[in-house]
Amino acid sequence: MQTTVNELHKQQYERLITGLISNEFGVCDDFFSADLIAGLRNNLMQHYKEGTMYRAGIGKDSDYTKDKEIRRDVICWINEKTEDDLEKMFIQKMNEFSNYLNKTCYTSINAFEFHYAYYDIGSFYKRHIDQFQTDNGRLFSFVLYLNDEWNTDDGGELVLYTKEKTETILPIGGRVAFFKSDVTEHEVKVALTRPRLSIVGWLKNV
Numbered sequence: 001m002q003t004t005v006n007e008l009h010k011q012q013y014e015r016l017i018t019g020l021i022s023n024e025f026g027v028c029d030d031f032f033s034a035d036l037i038a039g040l041r042n043n044l045m046q047h048y049k050e051g052t053m054y055r056a057g058i059g060k061d062s063d064y065t066k067d068k069e070i071r072r073d074v075i076c077w078i079n080e081k082t083e084d085d086l087e088k089m090f091i092q093k094m095n096e097f098s099n100y101l102n103k104t105c106y107t108s109i110n111a112f113e114f115h116y117a118y119y120d121i122g123s124f125y126k127r128h129i130d131q132f133q134t135d136n137g138r139l140f141s142f143v144l145y146l147n148d149e150w151n152t153d154d155g156g157e158l159v160l161y162t163k164e165k166t167e168t169i170l171p172i173g174g175r176v177a178f179f180k181s182d183v184t185e186h187e188v189k190v191a192l193t194r195p196r197l198s199i200v201g202w203l204k205n206v
């Protein structure tokens, strides 16, 4: 059932969509309340401390040694049917945003996947696109930053290489970056002073 979208959410979705259409990427600050961001950050740190985060590969049949030169983050997938109240709120809004996109932009999103990502000091993700060569299911990339008071000295910028320009985005807590998974090349610069925390995911057609 499609319920009505509240005005603030609508403005946030429109900001992301307008950015994507005019600049190849959208950015929206304060996408979630500071409390929810702090709670999700806490969840991520809990996973990290419990040792449930692991190194992700870069393709379907990945080579660990090679991958380490390309990305150094560790991840933990979020279960779509999570019992965690904070993750439920996150998933609910992602559902709403996906429906909004399908309705207003005639996209064909019918699935999504999200993981927590922890970039320790010295970690990075070299320039890449998110869609796999063998699987074109990933339509849109969505990154939500969970960092507390991040600034330029901390490094860890997301760099987007669009056709027009190179754009640098600081991973400030509550900020969302949104772009197409099949075309927009991007990279994560080295986290310099402290771990860089986020939720990364893809809106998909499967």
Ligand SMILES: O=C(O)CCC(=O)C(=O)O
Pocket (backbone or CB within 6 Å): 117, 125, 130, 143, 157, 158, 171, 186, 187, 188, 198, 200
């Ligand atoms: O964390 C970011 O800013 C981007 C992460 C990314 O590019 C990825 O996980 O594919």
Ligand SMILES: [Fe+2]
Pocket (backbone or CB within 6 Å): 128, 129, 130, 141, 186
């Ligand atoms: Fe990426």
